[in-house]
Amino acid sequence: MARSTTTRSKVIFTVIGWTIGFLIFFPILWTFLTSFKTEGTAIATPPQFLFFDWTLENYHEVQSRSNYFKHFSNSVVISVGSTLIGLALAIPAAWAMAFSPTKRTKDILMWMLSTKMMPSVGVLVPLYLIFRDWGLLDTRIGLVGVLTLINLPIIVWMLYTYFKEIPGEILEAARMDGASLMKEIVYVLTPMAVPGIASTMLLNIILAWNEAFWTLNLTTSNAAPLTQFIASYSSPEGLFWAKLSAASTMAIAPILIMGWFSQKQLVRGLTFGAVK
Amino acid sequence: MATLQTRATARIMMSPAVILLFLWMIVPLVMTLYFSFLRYNLLMPGTEEFIGFLNYQYFLTDPAFFTALGNTLVLVGGTLLITVIGGILLALVLDQPFFGQGIVRLLVIAPFFVMPTVSALVWKNMLMHPVNGLFAWIARLFGFQPIDWFAQLPMFSIILIVAWQWLPFATLILLTALQSLDGEQKEAAEMDGAGAISRFIYLVLPHLSRAITVVILIQTIFLLSVFAEILVTTNGGPGIQTTNIPYLIYMQALLQFDVGGASAGGIVAVVLANIVAFFLIRLIGKNLER
Numbered sequence: 001m002a003r004s005t006t007t008r009s010k011v012i013f014t015v016i017g018w019t020i021g022f023l024i025f026f027p028i029l030w031t032f033l034t035s036f037k038t039e040g041t042a043i044a045t046p047p048q049f050l051f052f053d054w055t056l057e058n059y060h061e062v063q064s065r066s067n068y069f070k071h072f073s074n075s076v077v078i079s080v081g082s083t084l085i086g087l088a089l090a091i092p093a094a095w096a097m098a099f100s101p102t103k104r105t106k107d108i109l110m111w112m113l114s115t116k117m118m119p120s121v122g123v124l125v126p127l128y129l130i131f132r133d134w135g136l137l138d139t140r141i142g143l144v145g146v147l148t149l150i151n152l153p154i155i156v157w158m159l160y161t162y163f164k165e166i167p168g169e170i171l172e173a174a175r176m177d178g179a180s181l182m183k184e185i186v187y188v189l190t191p192m193a194v195p196g197i198a199s200t201m202l203l204n205i206i207l208a209w210n211e212a213f214w215t216l217n218l219t220t221s222n223a224a225p226l227t228q229f230i231a232s233y234s235s236p237e238g239l240f241w242a243k244l245s246a247a248s249t250m251a252i253a254p255i256l257i258m259g260w261f262s263q264k265q266l267v268r269g270l271t272f273g274a275v276k
Numbered sequence: 277m278a279t280l281q282t283r284a285t286a287r288i289m290m291s292p293a294v295i296l297l298f299l300w301m302i303v304p305l306v307m308t309l310y311f312s313f314l315r316y317n318l319l320m321p322g323t324e325e326f327i328g329f330l331n332y333q334y335f336l337t338d339p340a341f342f343t344a345l346g347n348t349l350v351l352v353g354g355t356l357l358i359t360v361i362g363g364i365l366l367a368l369v370l371d372q373p374f375f376g377q378g379i380v381r382l383l384v385i386a387p388f389f390v391m392p393t394v395s396a397l398v399w400k401n402m403l404m405h406p407v408n409g410l411f412a413w414i415a416r417l418f419g420f421q422p423i424d425w426f427a428q429l430p431m432f433s434i435i436l437i438v439a440w441q442w443l444p445f446a447t448l449i450l451l452t453a454l455q456s457l458d459g460e461q462k463e464a465a466e467m468d469g470a471g472a473i474s475r476f477i478y479l480v481l482p483h484l485s486r487a488i489t490v491v492i493l494i495q496t497i498f499l500l501s502v503f504a505e506i507l508v509t510t511n512g513g514p515g516i517q518t519t520n521i522p523y524l525i526y527m528q529a530l531l532q533f534d535v536g537g538a539s540a541g542g543i544v545a546v547v548l549a550n551i552v553a554f555f556l557i558r559l560i561g562k563n564l565e566r
Contacts, residue, residue: 013374020369021380024443028386030410031398043408089296092289100286108294110561115301117553119501121522122546125529125539126307149300156293181285210391212504213522217530227504230393234400234508241401241408248394259389260382267452271494272560275449275487 028252035059035245042241058246066229068247075225075251077140078215079208082147083155083201089148090155091197095189097156098163099171109160112153113272120150120213131218140223143215147208154207155200158269162196163189199265202258209255226251305546311539318533331540340516340524341541348520350431351438352499356492358439363446363491364484368476370447371454381451388444392504399437400426400509430510430518437505442498446491453487454480493556500549521545 034042036054062068097105127146128137136142166189174188190197212227219228230251233244259266267275315327335341370381387395403410404425412422425433457480465475503522506512512519512527519527525545529538 009372010374013369013372014376017369017372017374017380018376020366021383024440025383025386027395027398027403027440028390030402031394034402042402045408045413047410047413089293093293096286096289100282102283102286106561108290110557112294112297113560114553114557115297117497117549117556118301118305119522119542119545119549121501121503121525122542122549123304123308124525125311125535125542126304128529129307129535130304149296152293152297206389210389212392213501216393216504216507217526227391227393230391230397231504231508233397234393244397244401248398252390252394255391256386256389259385263382263385263448266385267449270445271449271490275453275490 028256031245031248031252033245034241035249037242037245039240039242042245058242059250062243062247062250065243068229068250071224071226071229072250074140074223075209075227078143078147078223078225079205081140081144082151082208083204085144085148086152086155086204087159087197087201090152090159094156094159094163095185097160098166099168109157112156116150116153124217127214128217136218138219138221138223143218143223143225146214146218147211150211150214151204151207154269154272155204157272158200158203158265159193159196161268161272162200163193165196166192199262200269202262203265203269206255206259206262308539308542308546311535312543314536314539316535316539318535327536331536332544335537335540335544340519343516344519344521344524347431347516347518348500351435351502351520352496354432354435355439355442355499356495358435359442359446359495360488360491362439362443363450364488366443366447367450367454368480370451385444385448387440388442388448390441392441393508395441396437396505396508399433399440404433426510427514430514434502434505434509434518437509438499438502442495445495449491450484450487453484457483489559493552493559496552497549497556500545500552521548 033049035058036056037048037052038055038057041048041052097109131137131142134142136145170192171184171188174184179188209225210227212231215225215227216231219225226247230244230247233240233247312331313326313328314324315330316324366384370377370384374380401409406412406422406424406427409422411425415422423429461479462475465479470478501522502520503526506518506520506523507526510518512523516524521541522545525538525541528534528541
């Protein structure tokens with residue numbers, strides 16, 4: 001009796017769950033499908049769902065017409081670059097906070113968090129002017145710098161919560177055995193911290209890849225990452241839905257896959273450890 | 277002795293991150309504050325002068341400011357309403373055992389990883405287009421007149437897009453919180469004859485309250501600065517119906533080149549965000565002590 005109700009409820013929830021999942025995922029699926037249509041089929045009514053002549057033409061066109069991979073590589077350089085520099089700054093800082101905390105550690109952490117709360121638009125004007133005067137507008141270096149600083153608090157926080165879970169006794173034991181600080185970090189701390197560092201890195205690449213305030217305001221063409229490139233499709237110069245879809249699919253696919261791999265660590269990173 | 281040495285090392289290791297963040301926070305903010313007291317327009321170089329609070333007076337008495345403030349609140353409030361209620365319902369469903377649970381979970385969190393310009397354009401064109409969009413086709417299928425989303429319901433359309441992006445975030449966090457609920461407690465309540473609804477109200481909801489607060493506060497911080505979605509869909513229009521505070525400041529700074537006015541607006545935005553941040557930081561700080 002009890003068993004049959006559980007099976008029945010399992011079937012019901014399977015139907016409900018999959019329906020919801022399908023509906024929420026649908027816009028992404030639809031973009032993916034449309035990217036294989038011709039422009040004519042893309043705007044056809046009634047819409048063509050699966051049975052149309054699949055073509056790869058759009059992917060080819062997006063590249064040859066607008067040099068898609070320039071923007072793609074800009075996105076890669078900006079997101080990976082800012083994450084790596086961020087890690088280089090944050091690993092020592094988080095290490096110090098987790099293993100030799102002082103009375104002020106908590107205040108420093110909270111202060112770092114508070115910088116993240118500052119709305120970007122509050123510093124848009126001076127930053128734009130600084131970028132203009134220093135010739136940083138539309139350069140990858142400028143954007144790497146800004147995104148590093150924007151995400152630095154999150155990187156420090158995530159690493160801090162991971163490092164805190166590493167038992168300090170192990171480090172002390174290594175110290176007793178005469179390991180130097182350098183050795184302690186390289187041979188003892190790093191291997192234990194790698195999973196945490198990896199998921200921090202993943203989440204930050206995602207955040208930097210999708211950042212769409214500074215990338216839109218500080219770039220125009222040369223350093224424009226995919227956010228800016230896709231935004232250029234908003235101009236009403238006709239309906240290029242198939243090409244928009246192809247460009248979008250390539251823009252979101254790598255990050256979506258990374259996101260799926262990092263989903264377990266996501267909650268901790270996005271709530272600053274407030275929900276685990 | 278060793279501790280003294282470690283402490284010094286610790287300070288050295290922290291300093292690059294702390295100093296850079298400090299400069300990042302303080303330099304532009306001081307500049308914004310300084311500009312906000314100047315008459316400063318990039319189109320009229322050489323006319324900069326100190327004008328006291330005049331920029332604030334213009335900005336805060338501009339009817340556009342109140343419209344933008346109202347729009348910001350509607351956008352934040354509407355999105356929160358959809359994502360929190362939707363997130364609780366979704367989390368309750370995803371918490372039940374069913375076939376393919378893991379895959380559905382992946383499908384549900386996917387929108388969070390889509391860059392804002394992509395999701396806004398995909399929704400605007402392929403779903404909400406009044407003639408060729410999918411929604412228009414569905415409406416005609418049932419014999420209704422298709423809605424011209426961005427002309428008739430511009431703000432609602434943007435809320436829908438933003439809510440689609442943030443629903444996964446709310447769901448994921450609430451689901452995580454839900455899964456930490458003690459199974460025995462649930463069973464005990466069930467044994468005592470508590471129905472599903474009273475179990476939800478007296479057991480599940482109180483357990484979720486912290487997570488709900490976190491979702492509301494963090495989302496508010498991000499939703500206060502929604503920008504890309506407006507830029508690529510409505511450009512703040514029709515009129516200024518979908519102009520929020522960030523977009524208003526952006527127009528003033530980069531389209532009208534009014535550095536002084538935009539800076540005053542920026543300071544106002546910082547103050548507004550700080551009100552929310554104050555509560556969020558206290559909440560997270562409390563958690564750090566445990």
